[in-house]
Every structure is written in structure tokens, then in C-alpha cells.
Amino acid sequence: MDARLEAIRDTVLARNPGEREFHQAVIEVFESLGPVHDRHPEFLEGAVLERLCEPERQIIFRVPWTDDAGSFQINRGFRVEFNSALGPYKGGLRFHPSVNLGIIKFLGFEQIFKNALTGMPIGGGKGGSDFDPRGRSDAEIMRFCQSFMTELYRHIGEYTDVPAGDIGVGGREIGYLFGQYKRITNRYESGVLTGKGISWGGSLVRPEATGYGTVIFAEEMLKTRGQSFDGQRVVVSGSGNVAINAIAKAQALGATVVACSDSSGYIVDEAGIDVALLRQIKEVERGRLKDYEARRSAVSYVEGGSVWDVDATVALPCATQNELGGDAAARLVRNGLLAVGEGANMPSTRDAVAVFQEAGILFGPGKAANAGGVTTSALEMQQNASRDSWSFAHTEERLTEIMVGIHARCAATADEYGDPGNYVLGANIGGFVKVADAMLAQGLI
């Protein structure tokens, strides 16, 4: 790495001790940026990197609530407002017991570049809580969301900060959060949250958007090698919103998705996953993947283990960070892998990314490949601002156009900086330059 960048990186790492995932995200971006700073000395003079790595604002708060037994529960809430050079802070909320400041900062940092790549007017932010929704009743989820918003409301707004969903936060949670925001502020401010229900300001295609977008991005990568999803054997990790919609889109394009997973195990369904059944189990019944096995023939469920033990020509990691390591990557490569599209944020470890890149695998990093979700959130904001709602077909067309554009920009940037086909470099530089230019134009803030 460039010595000037190394010094800045070391300061960032030392200043944020113990934030493992944040360090990982910062290191990965810095490794791409040497050539940019050779061409643009003004970015160093303007301390763009030092500013970019220091969130504009970090909010940590107590979330007290009562469970169904009447016991008091205390969780920790976060909102990291990372960068507003291009628009209001934008990014999801994650409810998961693993959430801590380092995780929210890694997600917020990635979000800055992702959002810049979409070309939409949105800055970067992220939030969430260490609350574990698993096994909680509807009433408990509602009380938690109301308590969370009772603090968060003062920090957000359609021109300030616009949260959405992420792991553990879907349409139900956004509903409770929106209701509480409206009640406290006495404002029907549709644009303050995205991922809303269709009848109250939501956008069609938002639920499908991240998974669909990942497949559209991967399809564009495959096209550069004269290939497509048609006939591919695909493995998807996860079985939440992103995974389910990635499976649906990949199969609509002619692929067979043979496996997916949850935190307890994975299923292998050689005939291709039955998306309707998967939706019924995961979205309607809020059940476990294990239930899929008994309801369909010729399916095997593997308790524990790794879904990456299943061979694939295309891998779509759609579960969570660092779920795909170097050994799994090497095994997939040995067994005929062509492409990886990251539906989750940073699902491949640094070792895995190195394996894919050395082997010449098409590798679409999350900050480009999973940008479809936030893209459609920005389309939702656009519809809210004009008090309009668009058809499914029109919204999907906009999403597709933007994802194809992100792919093209990453590819063109990689070419321009002398490393054709390196989508990590293309995404990092493409996103960075846009934000850096805006930061310089807006002065030292």
C-alpha cells in the first residue's frame, strides 16, 4: 500500500481500537486508493481520507422495553451518521445480537461508497441495536421499535437522515418505527424512512430490490465473459429477504439454485429451490429452513456445516459479514466457480476475496452488487417527494438501469486505473472519487 495512505490508515486503526469489521472495511478501501491519490493530490491536501473515516456524528442510546412477561429489558441503540456530502445520511437499521459500534461503523462506511455508486443523492449512515428479534412476539417487537424510535426520532428526518431495514428489520418493523415517529412528531413525513408498506408510502420492488439487483449485477459480470445465468448452478447463503429474492431472480433468468441456508444449517434441493414454499416458511410462518425438508421431496437438510460445501458455478453470499472464508473460496474455485455476487455486506473475508481474484473469478463486491436495495430506497424517497407512486414495471426498469450503470461504472473505472475486471478497485475508486469531489467543494466541514 502507498506509504502516505498507510500512515493515515494506521491512525484510523489506532483511533478505533477493537473495531475489527470497521478495520477490515477501511483496509480494503485504502488498498484500492493509491492510484487515485497519485492523480489527485488535492484529496490528500484536503484531508479527505481522514475526514471520511471519522463519522460526522455517532449516536449511542439506551433502549428500555418490557417483554411479554413484564420483565424490564435494556438494549443498546446506534445510529452512525457517517457522511452527508452527497445527500441526507441513508442506510439501514440492523437488529441482531452481534451488533456493536464496530459493526455499525463498517456498515456505515461501506454505505458511503455504495450510495455514491448508485448516482442517487444520498449520503451514508447505518444504525441498529443488539436486540435479538428471534422468538419475540409481535407485541414485543412493537414495544421495542417504539422505544427505539422514541430516542431516534430527534436525530432523523427526510432531509437529515433516512433509515431503512437491514438484518432483523423488515416491513413489520419499519411500520412500527414509522407509526411512532409520526405520533411523536405529529408529521406524516413519508420520506423519513424507506421500506414502508405499499399503501402508506412504500415503493413497489423495494422488498425484491437487493436480491434482484445482486443478480442483475452478476448477470452483467457474466456477460463480459459471454455467459449468463441461464443454465448456471447457483448456491445462495441465507434465506432472508435478500436471499429469497436473489433465488427468485436467478431462477427467472434460467439458473437452478440448488442450496440456501440459515444460521442452523442448509438445504440442498437439486431440482431448484421452490421459492413459494421458501417464502411461506420464512416470511409467512417466520419458521426455520429445517421445515422445508419435510414439505418437499428429494431435499436434504444439513444441520450445521457450511452451504459453501455445495458446488456451484455462481455463488451469491446473501447472509452476513465474513461468512465465506479463504478455504471455502478455494474449494469453490477448484470445483468450477465462475462468479460471485455479494448480496450481503462484506460476506467474503479478505482471504476469500484474494482467492477469487487470483483465480480470475468474476467477483462483485457488496458495495456494488447489493446496491439495488438502497437504490430502490432512493426511488421510494423520490416517489414520496413528488407524492406519487410508480408501477412495478417502471420501478423495476429504473432499478435495472441503475444496476447496469453501476456495473458499467465499476468496469470502466477498473479499466481506467489499469486493472480491468477488478470490480473491488472499480467500486472503491468510483464511489470514493464522487464523494471526495463533493467534500472538497463543500469546504472543511
Ligand code: GLU
Ligand atoms: N440495508 C440495506 C443496505 O445494506 C439498505 C439500506 C437502505 O435501503 O437505506 O444497503
